[in-house]
Amino acid sequence: MKIPKNLLIAGIAIAVIIIAVVLYFIFGSNSPIKIFSVEAKNGDVTERINLTGQVRASQGVDLAFETQGRIVANYVKVGAKIYSGQALAAIDSSVLQSQLKQAQAQLDALNIDTVQSKTSASLQTLYAGSLSAVQKSVTAAKDILLTISDIQYSHFTAQNQQNIALQDVKARAVNSLLGRPDAGSWTSQAISQLNGGAFGLVQDAINSPTQENIDRALSASQIALQNVGDSVNALPIDPSMASTERAGISAAKTNINLEIITTSANIQAISAQKVNNSATISTTDAQIEAAQANIGAIKTQISKTVIWALFAGQVDKDNIVLGQIVSSNVPVITISNNNLEINTNISEIDLTNAKVGGQANVTLDAFGTNAVFPATIISIDSAPTIINGVSAYGAKLKFKSQDSSIKPGMTANIILVSETHTNVLLVPKSAVIQNNNKYFVIVDSGNPKKETREVSIGLSDDKNVEIISGLKLGERVLAY
Numbered sequence: 001m002k003i004p005k006n007l008l009i010a011g012i013a014i015a016v017i018i019i020a021v022v023l024y025f026i027f028g029s030n031s032p033i034k035i036f037s038v039e040a041k042n043g044d045v046t047e048r049i050n051l052t053g054q055v056r057a058s059q060g061v062d063l064a065f066e067t068q069g070r071i072v073a074n075y076v077k078v079g080a081k082i083y084s085g086q087a088l089a090a091i092d093s094s095v096l097q098s099q100l101k102q103a104q105a106q107l108d109a110l111n112i113d114t115v116q117s118k119t120s121a122s123l124q125t126l127y128a129g130s131l132s133a134v135q136k137s138v139t140a141a142k143d144i145l146l147t148i149s150d151i152q153y154s155h156f157t158a159q160n161q162q163n164i165a166l167q168d169v170k171a172r173a174v175n176s177l178l179g180r181p182d183a184g185s186w187t188s189q190a191i192s193q194l195n196g197g198a199f200g201l202v203q204d205a206i207n208s209p210t211q212e213n214i215d216r217a218l219s220a221s222q223i224a225l226q227n228v229g230d231s232v233n234a235l236p237i238d239p240s241m242a243s244t245e246r247a248g249i250s251a252a253k254t255n256i257n258l259e260i261i262t263t264s265a266n267i268q269a270i271s272a273q274k275v276n277n278s279a280t281i282s283t284t285d286a287q288i289e290a291a292q293a294n295i296g297a298i299k300t301q302i303s304k305t306v307i308w309a310l311f312a313g314q315v316d317k318d319n320i321v322l323g324q325i326v327s328s329n330v331p332v333i334t335i336s337n338n339n340l341e342i343n344t345n346i347s348e349i350d351l352t353n354a355k356v357g358g359q360a361n362v363t364l365d366a367f368g369t370n371a372v373f374p375a376t377i378i379s380i381d382s383a384p385t386i387i388n389g390v391s392a393y394g395a396k397l398k399f400k401s402q403d404s405s406i407k408p409g410m411t412a413n414i415i416l417v418s419e420t421h422t423n424v425l426l427v428p429k430s431a432v433i434q435n436n437n438k439y440f441v442i443v444d445s446g447n448p449k450k451e452t453r454e455v456s457i458g459l460s461d462d463k464n465v466e467i468i469s470g471l472k473l474g475e476r477v478l479a480y
Helices: 010-030 094-109 112-155 161-178 188-192 197-207 211-234 243-303
Strands: 036-039 041-057 060-063 069-074 087-091 306-308 313-318 333-336 340-347 359-364 368-380 385-387 390-399 411-428 433-435 438-443 451-460 464-469 476-479
Touching: 041 451, 041 464, 087 333, 094 243, 112 161, 112 188, 112 197, 112 211, 112 243, 161 197, 161 211, 197 211, 211 243, 243 306, 340 368, 340 411, 359 390, 368 411, 411 451, 411 476
Parallel strands: none
Antiparallel strands: 036 476, 041 340, 041 411, 060 333, 069 087, 087 306, 313 333, 340 390, 359 368, 359 411, 368 390, 385 390, 411 464, 433 438, 438 451, 438 476, 451 464
16 A cells, blocks of 8 residues: 555654644643544545646757758748658758769760660671671682592592591581581582581571571581681692692682681680670679769768758747858757657656556646646656656656647646545544554544544545544544
């Protein structure tokens, strides 16, 4: 059971009642302290806790510019209603705006579609040139095979080891360049009718010049040309050969080597161009990302030249002066929301009778005691704050209805209604004496000798104390 605050000063209370009784019996009705006998009666008692507090907005903040600059705009005034995200004031951002335009122009110049189009066009041109060159190369190689085939069948038909090796080398060349003859014949007539192998892939690429088809044709042609070159180099110079045949072999070697070099160079050029294109696109992508990051950073700096409302509410203070040079992080505008609360502290003695959801009546010094504003406890701190050496717990109350006449900073007088007991036995507060955490009354039964009786108490208010046991209805006690 909680001990009421006004009954804790045990020594004073006991001294007062004892002195009053002694004086009463010595001086009678002339006693300086008036003692009277009162009957214990049934009634209602409501225990209340009296507190003081201050009206505050649930959200309130001082706003400042994040960077130094000259103030060029003030969009609000004190008392103005604001919405979340609203621009409240601004400093000069013309330099940043110029930087933003320049950065945007740099980004526009780095259009990735344009870069990809240029690199693709360069590669496509290289592919077209390579396809034309390889078409010439395989045609020349076919003619070379026809030339050395005629020489072979004129001078190297005997089935000896040298001729058999020559036949194998030429067979690889014919197969890789033109495809295998139906009857396995390597005569000039049979070779002239072949259009498969690398030669056929080149024709496919001409009909459908995709990069994939051209790559396939170039790769196959490079192998085929090398095989043709091997067959030419394998053809020996025989004393029985005519001078024209010797000249033909020499020319064939020169021509096939040239075609091999040309085809290999085209393949390398395409590969290098692809690598270069990839690097160019990657570099451009990186430049675009850097340009976008730069634009983002400038926009962030521009946003810092404006003070924005963090929430909906009103302007409480406005220290903006147009044209003034303001430093960063110096508050120039104060805003708060429209949700007003009351901040107060509850002593540890009263804490057990205060709870979240508890009801209270509030008066404000600005409006006098006749204007009562109902409120509800919405939070109580779990950790205490020491105030003048006494533990107290911070609490917040919310008005049941918002009133535009109530302003932050007003002083509030709070009455918490903790509990009510109805139809209980009551005596005046001055009739109850506390000593060593026990409570007593002096029973007046009409006899000169008065009885001191221990009682148990309950709730109390400004006038009465609830008697739970130790006294009966109708019995009289002394009070002062």
